[in-house]
Amino acid sequence: MAFAHKHILGINELSREDIITILDTAESFKEINTREIKKVPTLRGKTIINLFFESSTRTRTSFEIAGKRLSADTVNISASASSVTKGETLEDTARNIEAMHPDIIVMRHSASGAPHYLAQRLNCSVVNAGDGAHEHPSQALLDLFTIRQHKGRIEDLKVAIIGDITHSRVVRSNLYALNKMGAEVRLSGPGTMIPPGIEKMGATVYADMNEAIDGADVVMMLRIQMERQGKSLIPSLREYARFYGLNTVNLKLARPDALVMHPGPINRGVELSSYVADGPQNVILSQVENGVAVRMALLYLISGVEHSEA
Ligand code: CP
Numbered sequence: 034m035a036f037a038h039k040h041i042l043g044i045n046e047l048s049r050e051d052i053i054t055i056l057d058t059a060e061s062f063k064e065i066n067t068r069e070i071k072k073v074p075t076l077r078g079k080t081i082i083n084l085f086f087e088s089s090t091r092t093r094t095s096f097e098i099a100g101k102r103l104s105a106d107t108v109n110i111s112a113s114a115s116s117v118t119k120g121e122t123l124e125d126t127a128r129n130i131e132a133m134h135p136d137i138i139v140m141r142h143s144a145s146g147a148p149h150y151l152a153q154r155l156n157c158s159v160v161n162a163g164d165g166a167h168e169h170p171s172q173a174l175l176d177l178f179t180i181r182q183h184k185g186r187i188e189d190l191k192v193a194i195i196g197d198i199t200h201s202r203v204v205r206s207n208l209y210a211l212n213k214m215g216a217e218v219r220l221s222g223p224g225t226m227i228p229p230g231i232e233k234m235g236a237t238v239y240a241d242m243n244e245a246i247d248g249a250d251v252v253m254m255l256r257i258q259m260e261r262q263g264k265s266l267i268p269s270l271r272e273y274a275r276f277y278g279l280n281t282v283n284l285k286l287a288r289p290d291a292l293v294m295h296p297g298p299i300n301r302g303v304e305l306s307s308y309v310a311d312g313p314q315n316v317i318l319s320q321v322e323n324g325v326a327v328r329m330a331l332l333y334l335i336s337g338v339e340h341s342e343a
Pocket residue numbers: 088089090091092093163172296297298
């Protein structure tokens with residue numbers, strides 16, 4: 034296994050081989066999460082700091098669990114409870130944290146490029162847990178892992194991603210990841226939520242959601258990122274749900290065995306009806322479960338330690 038990366042800043046920086054290494058490593062870690070004693074000593078003595086400047090349920094918790102299951106010491110810092118509220122800059126905050134000798138800082142920030150900025154200035158490893166509307170690499174990797182788990186492959190699958198494309202870091206990371214793995218990516222959403230030129234990233238854009246999901250193997254639904262929009266880009270949520278919501282009727286256009294995915298948090302009744310969110314084709318909690326194994330793999334691979342005891 035060769036993995037030459039000190040940081041995980043985006044999928045754009047990873048090769049297809051890197052992605053396969055991460056998915057295969059996650060596969061080897063997955064079983065640990067179902068043991069009675071869910072702990073291996075792989076990262077004993079390492080310190081991981083989760084530095085979150087934006088709210089999170091899944092990403093922060095699963096990075097913390099991933100670190101703990103590998104026996105690392107994990108510390109969580111939320112910006113709202115830190116000295117950032119007293120005016121300390123990002124760089125000063127990070128330098129002060131680094132003075133305590135962490136091995137890895139996992140960071141979420143509303144500014145695109147914030148983890149790259151820190152990676153250039155700090156000696157420890159930096160993992161991007163979501164930066165603005167730029168990338169969310171660990172989310173795309175757990176999405177790939179879940180698709181491969183349920184479909185046996187990623188290559189040649191038709192993946193429809195529906196919703197707020199402009200403001201979604203999940204889309205950008207998935208566009209890089211799915212293209213590197215040979216999938217066909219289709220995008221659909223309101224015209225106000227489709228950035229001009231997104232096709233150049235390797236996707237076909239459909240104004241009509243039904244055309245995007247027709248014959249799809251995977252339908253990935255997105256939340257409207259209200260917190261990143263200066264003004265409302267849709268007339269009403271009811272209208273949005275009518276044209277860009279997934280329900281039991283339009284889901285029939287996809288393949289009968291199509292997976293329904295969502296990075297969470299879900300807005301029930303907006304992008305997904307409750308019947309579909311809880312229905313037989315949904316793999317949403319499988320995505321969350323796999324997130325722990327994928328994040329264990331990332332923390333392990335960038336640490337460059339031997340994995341013989343797992
Ligand atoms: N998918 C995701 O990033 O969820 P959280 O915002 O809860 O971490």
